[in-house]
Amino acid sequence: ALPLSPAAAREAVRIGVLKFGTVNWELDVIKTHALDKKEGIDVQIVEFAGRDATSVALLAGKVDVIVIDWIWVSRQRAEGSKLTFVPFSSAVGALMVPADSPVRTLADLKGKRLGISGGPIDKSWLLIRAMGLSQAGIDLDDAVDKVFGAPPLLNAQALAGRLDGIITSWNFLAELEARRFRTLVSVEDAARAIGISGTLPLLGYVFDEGWGRDRRDAVAALVRASRSAKQILAESDAEWDRLRPLVKPADDATFAALKAGFRRGVPTSWGQAERDDAARAYAVMAKLGGAELVGRSPTLQPGVFWPDVTY
Amino acid sequence: MLHRSVWPYIASIAALLLLWQLAAGWVDSRALPTPMAVLAVLEREVTSGALPYHLAVTLARVAASFFLALLIGSAIGIVMGRSVLIDRLGDSWLIVFLNLPALVTIVLCYVWFGLTEAAAILAVTINKIPNVVVTVREGARAISRDLLEMAQVFQLGRVRTLRHVVLPSLGPFIIAAARSGLAIVWKIVLVVELLGRSSGVGFQINLFFQLFDVAGILAYTIAFVAVIQLLELGVLQPLERRANRWRR
C-alpha cells in the first residue's frame, strides 16, 4: 500500500477564472459535488477580476489552467508558448437588435451604429463579417459605424437606445434578451453560413503542453469532472437555484436566458470533424482578422488541440 | 476652533450628497444609483465582512507602495534637481518611466516575479516614482540659493543641510506629491489588483463592473474615499499646519 493518504496523493489543478464568469459556475458545481475528488484530482479555483488577468496568471505560472479560445492558443503556439486546448463550451455570441428595430438582415445594418465587444478581432464579429460577405455580399467592416467598447458599457449603451445593434458574448446577451432584444444572427448561423458546424466549441480549458504530458490522468480527470458538472447543470434546475448568487442575474428573465444559454453551449461531440471545422474557421478568420489576429501563422498550428480528448 | 474648522466640511459634503441625489433622480438610470442605494450596498458589504477585508488589503498595498515611492522618488528628485549633470543623464530615463503605461510595468513585474504581493507592490512603486521625481525635482531647483550658501559657509554638512534647509524648502512640493501621489497610487493599485490579485478593492470594483453594478463600485469607492478623508483631517492637515506654522 502507498504510504500517502489518497487526499495527499490527489493532483492539484489550479484553474484561473473570472469570479462571476461562466467557468466558475461549472467549477462551483465540481467543488460542491466533490466531482474532482471522485476523479482523483484537487481543483483549486483562483479567482480574478478580469479576463486578461487569467492569461497573465497562466504565463506567470500562478495557475495551471485557464479558459480561453483556441485561436489565441494557436497564436501563442506560433510565438513559442506550447499551450493546448480541451473544449469547455460551444456557446457563442450573437448580433442582437432591439425588438422593434427595422433591421431584418445584415444588409439593413448599412450605416447603422453597431456595438462590438472585444474589439476588431473578436471571433463573433469576424464570423458574422464572413457571413455578411458570403451571403449579403457586404463587408460590415466598411458598411457599419463600429463602436468598440467594454461589454458592460456596450450593454448599457444598447439598453439606452444608443446602438442600433450589438455583437457580444452570450452571457451578456442574456440581459438584452430579457429586455426585448431579438437575435438578428447568431454566431452559430454565421458559422453554418460558411460551412462550419454550429456546435464547434470555441472556448476551452487551456494549459501548457508539458504540464499536461506529465499529468495525462489529471487532464482526463478534469475533463470527466467537467462533463459530469455539465450533466448536472443540464438536468437540474435546483442546482441552478443554488448557483444563483454566483450567477448574479439582474432578474428572473435574465436568469432563465443564462441557464438556457449555458445548456445550449454544452459541447456534444469533439472529434476529427470538429477539429477540421476549427481549421476551416481559423482560415476564414485569419483572412479577415489578418496578422493582428493570428500573428505569424495563417493556418491553425498543429498541437492546438490536446490529442487525448475526443468524444 | 474645532467647530469652526469642521463646519464647512460638513456643509460641503452635504452639498455633494444633495447634488448626487438630484442627479441620480434626474437621470434615473442604473449607471447612477442614489446615495441611499449605495448606502444599502455599503451596509451589506460591511456586514458580510467583504468590504473591511478587501479595503484592508488595498490600504496595506497603497501604504507600502506610497511610502516606498515617496522615499525613493524624493531622493532621486533632490539629486536631479541639484545636479545639472545627473539631471541631464537621468532625464530621458525619467521620461521613459514616466510614460510607460501602468499595464506594461505591471505585466512585466508579474511575469518576472510571479503573481506575488511583492511584484504587485513593486509594480505600483515603479509606476509612481517618476511622478514624485518630477515634482520634487522642480522643488529642488527652486530652493533658495541664499540659504544654501548660508549652510555652506557655516559648514552644516550634507545631512544637516538636507534636514534643515532642503527638506523644509521642499515642503509644499512634497505635500503636493504626497496628496496627489496617494490618489495615483490608489488608482494604480486598482489596476494591479484587476490584473493579478484575488483580493482588494480593485478586484471587487472590476467584478462589479463586469456586472455593471455601479452601486457596488461606488460603495467601495466611498469606503476608500472616507478613509482618505479621515487621513486628511486627522493626519495630513494637522501635519501640514505644523509644518507651515512659521509662515507669516
Place this chain on the structure above:
Amino acid sequence: MLHRSVWPYIASIAALLLLWQLAAGWVDSRALPTPMAVLAVLEREVTSGALPYHLAVTLARVAASFFLALLIGSAIGIVMGRSVLIDRLGDSWLIVFLNLPALVTIVLCYVWFGLTEAAAILAVTINKIPNVVVTVREGARAISRDLLEMAQVFQLGRVRTLRHVVLPSLGPFIIAAARSGLAIVWKIVLVVELLGRSSGVGFQINLFFQLFDVAGILAYTIAFVAVIQLLELGVLQPLERRANRWRR
C-alpha cells in the same frame, strides 16, 4: 553648446537600450522582447500606417484633455490656495474627485454622454483636474506675501497681480503639474480608449495585450514616449529655461 547639452541624452538613451537588451537576453521570455524585435514591429506598424493614425488620434485626445485640465485645475488651485474659506468648502469635493477611480468617471461619462469623443475627453479632464488643483494649490499657498502686499499697495489689480505675481510664483508648481500631468493624462487616455473608443494607442495596446504581444505594446509605447521626449527637448525645456532665466 548644443553639443554639450545633447550628449548626455544620447549617452543615457544608449545605456537604457543596452540595459534593455541585456535584460531581454537574460530573461529570454516573450514578456520582454529585445529592442530589435520591438523595432521590427515598430517599422511594420509605421509602414502600414496604423501607428501614425492611432498615435495622432491619441495625441489629439491627450492635448485637448491636458490643456483643459491644466487651465481649469490651475484656476481652481489658485483660488483654493488663496482663500481659506473656499479651500475648506472645496476640500472634501477635491478629495472625492481625486480618489474617484478612473473607471467610475469614465463609465459615468460614457453612460451619460454616449461613447463619444466629447465624453472621452471630459472623462480624462475630470480625472486629471484634481491632481492639478492639489499641486497648484500648494504653490498658491507658498506665494510670497511680501510680493502680494506690494501688488496690493501699488494697486496692480486682479489681472496684473495674477499675471506678474501669482503665475510666475507658481512657475515650478505648474511645470511639475504639467510634466507629471502629461504622463497621467496619457495613462488615463489609454484606459478611456480601452473602455470605449475604436481608435488610439490605448485601443491598440489593449488588442496587443489580449494577444499577449508585448512587442506590439512596447512599439506603441515607444512611439508615444519619443513624441514626448521631442516635446521635452523642443518645447518644454526651452520654455523652462526662459522662465527661469531670472534666477541667480
Place this chain on the structure above:
Amino acid sequence: MTALVVDIREKRYPAVGRADAAVALRDLRFEAASGELLCVVGPSGCGKTTLLNIIAGLDRDFSGRMTLPPMAKGRPAIGYVFQNARLLPWRTVLENIELVMPPSEGRRRRALDLLAATGLGDVAQVYPERLSVGMGRRVALARAFAIDPQLLLLDEPFVSLDEPTAQRLRLLLLEIWGRQPTTVLFVTHDLREAILLADRIIVLSPPPARVVASIPIALPRDAQRDAAAIEAVRRQLLDELGDSFGTL
C-alpha cells in the same frame, strides 16, 4: 488740511507655537497735514514697519482707526518703499517700474529717467537678483516715485547706500516732494537724516510703541540745511530726549 489720521488703540500679533502674543502698538495717535514730511524714529523692533503697513492698508487687524482723505478715485495713490526691496525677481528692473505705472505714452521715458536719476541707468535690463542690495533699494525707491504718489511711505530707504548716493537720493526725494503736494512718512534710524528732511519728527517708544515726542523742525528749507545746522539741532534733541538716540 489733514491728510492722515492715525488713532490706534492696540495692534497685537497673535501667539504662534511657543512664542507669546506681542503687542506692537498701543494708544498710538498722530495726524499728518497734507504735504507734510514726517520722519518716524524709534528703537529697533518698536513697531515702525507695523505702523506703515497699517497706514498702507495692508494690515486691518487692529483696534482703533486710521483714515486717509477720500480722493477723487478711491484711496490716494500710495508709494511704499518697503524695508526689503520687494521687486518681482522675474521682471527686469525696468519692467518692475513700468508695471506699477498707469499705462501711458511717456511711461518708459519716465521710468528710464527715474532710473538714471537713481544712478541705475545701466541696469534697466537686469533681473533684480543680480543687483547689489543697495541697487535693489534704489529700484524700489524709483518705483515708489514713479507713480507720483499722494502718500509716500518710506521704510529706511537710504540704508545700505554710500553717503554720496544717499545724499543725492535725499535731494531727489525733496525735489519730488516739492513738485506736488505729497504727504511723506519716512522711517529712519539716522537722526541727522531726519533733521535734514523732516517738517516734524515723531519719536516712538520701545514696544508697545506710542508717540513719545512730536518735534517740529524749524530750520528753513530754502537754504539747504547744512551740516553745522543739523549738528546743532541734533545736539539739542539729544539733550531733550536723553540718550535714547545714542551718541555717535
Place this chain on the structure above:
Amino acid sequence: MTALVVDIREKRYPAVGRADAAVALRDLRFEAASGELLCVVGPSGCGKTTLLNIIAGLDRDFSGRMTLPPMAKGRPAIGYVFQNARLLPWRTVLENIELVMPPSEGRRRRALDLLAATGLGDVAQVYPERLSVGMGRRVALARAFAIDPQLLLLDEPFVSLDEPTAQRLRLLLLEIWGRQPTTVLFVTHDLREAILLADRIIVLSPPPARVVASIPIALPRDAQRDAAAIEAVRRQLLDELGDSFGTL
C-alpha cells in the same frame, strides 16, 4: 601672521538676457594680518558683497587667487553676517543659532546668552518672519558670533538698527574680537563706524572695484574711541579722499 591673501585679477558676471556681462572686481589685491579688523568701504554696487562671497568660498568663478591659512581641521571657521539675514524661516530664532554651533553641553546656554546680549532674549522662540528687520539682523549677528569664528565677515551688519542698539553691538563685536584672535572684514557705508572699529580701512573704487586706499587708523583702542576723535579722523579722511564720502 597673514590670515588672508586676496589677489583677484578679475571677477565677471556673465551676460543674461538683454543685460550685458558685468565686471565686478578687477585687480583687487590686499592682505589681512591675523587678528586684524579691516573695514571695507566703497560706493553702492561696487563689489563689496562679491568680494566677501569670494573670501567665504561661495564663489570660485573668478580669475586670480584667494588664500586662507590652512587650519588644523580644514578651512578656518567662518562667520558670515550676510547683507540680508538668511535665517531659516522654518526654525525659531534659537534653533537658527543652535543649528550652526557644534553640538555640546553648553550650546543652548551660549545661544541664549548671545541672544540676550543682542537684546533678543524675548524672541528666542519666535519664527524669523515675525521679527522686524533689525531684529533679524541681530539674530544673524548672534549666529555668526556663536561659532567663535576665526574669520568673521560682516556685510553692513548694523544698518536698520537704532543708534543705541548699534552701539551696543559694536562693543559686543569688539569684545568677541578681543577675546580670541579673530580676523574681521567689515563692510560699511558709515565712515564714523569704520573709524570707531577698524585697524585699517580699505577703500574700494566704483565698479570694477579695486583698492584705492588702505588707511591704518592710529587711534588707540584701550581708551574707547570717542565721538570727537572720530570726527577729527573723519574730517581728515574726507579731506584726503575728496568728496567720495559725502558730507553729512
